[in-house]
Amino acid sequence: MKEYGYLVKCAIDMMKFSYAPYSHFKVGAALLAKNGKVYGGCNIENVAYTPSNCAERTAFFRAIAEGVREFEAIAVVGGKDGVVTEYCAPCGLCRQTMTEFCDPDEFKIIMAASETDYKVYTLAELLPLAFHAEF
Numbered sequence: 085m086k087e088y089g090y091l092v093k094c095a096i097d098m099m100k101f102s103y104a105p106y107s108h109f110k111v112g113a114a115l116l117a118k119n120g121k122v123y124g125g126c127n128i129e130n131v132a133y134t135p136s137n138c139a140e141r142t143a144f145f146r147a148i149a150e151g152v153r154e155f156e157a158i159a160v161v162g163g164k165d166g167v168v169t170e171y172c173a174p175c176g177l178c179r180q181t182m183t184e185f186c187d188p189d190e191f192k193i194i195m196a197a198s199e200t201d202y203k204v205y206t207l208a209e210l211l212p213l214a215f216h217a218e219f
């Protein structure tokens with residue numbers, strides 16, 4: 085299996101930029117584009133709650149706003165007050181956003197507890213029967 089420790093490290097580094105004064109749950113993401121570039125993301129909360137954005141979608145939107153649309157993998161880490169104790173699963177909205185831009189059988193989602201302790205899933209495994217553009 086491919087080694088994704090370096091991508092997990094980028095996600096862990098991104099947690100320090102998390103703006104989470106309401107949930108105190110800090111999330112970091114690192115999105116690897118097929119061109120080799122890595123786009124970092126963090127969660128950004130809002131006092132009105134609904135405008136909040138997850139770390140994964142922050143990473144995707146940064147890449148897409150730079151004209152990059154082909155992706156290989158995303159690493160995700162999260163924990164209360166930035167302390168990672170277990171694997172952090174992407175929410176349903178983020179899985180749907182990934183479906184817009186990624187091949188569900190190829191794109192990898194890496195849920196990590198540390199640089200050496202992580203699980204790798206395909207997008208198809210995490211969002212089966214997805215609503216996609218072919219419909």
Ligand code: THU
Binds near residue numbers: 126127136138140175
């Ligand atoms: N969050 C993410 O950033 N990504 C996920 O995949 C799960 C949830 C954020 C949203 C909110 O700021 C905080 O975690 C608690 O739900």
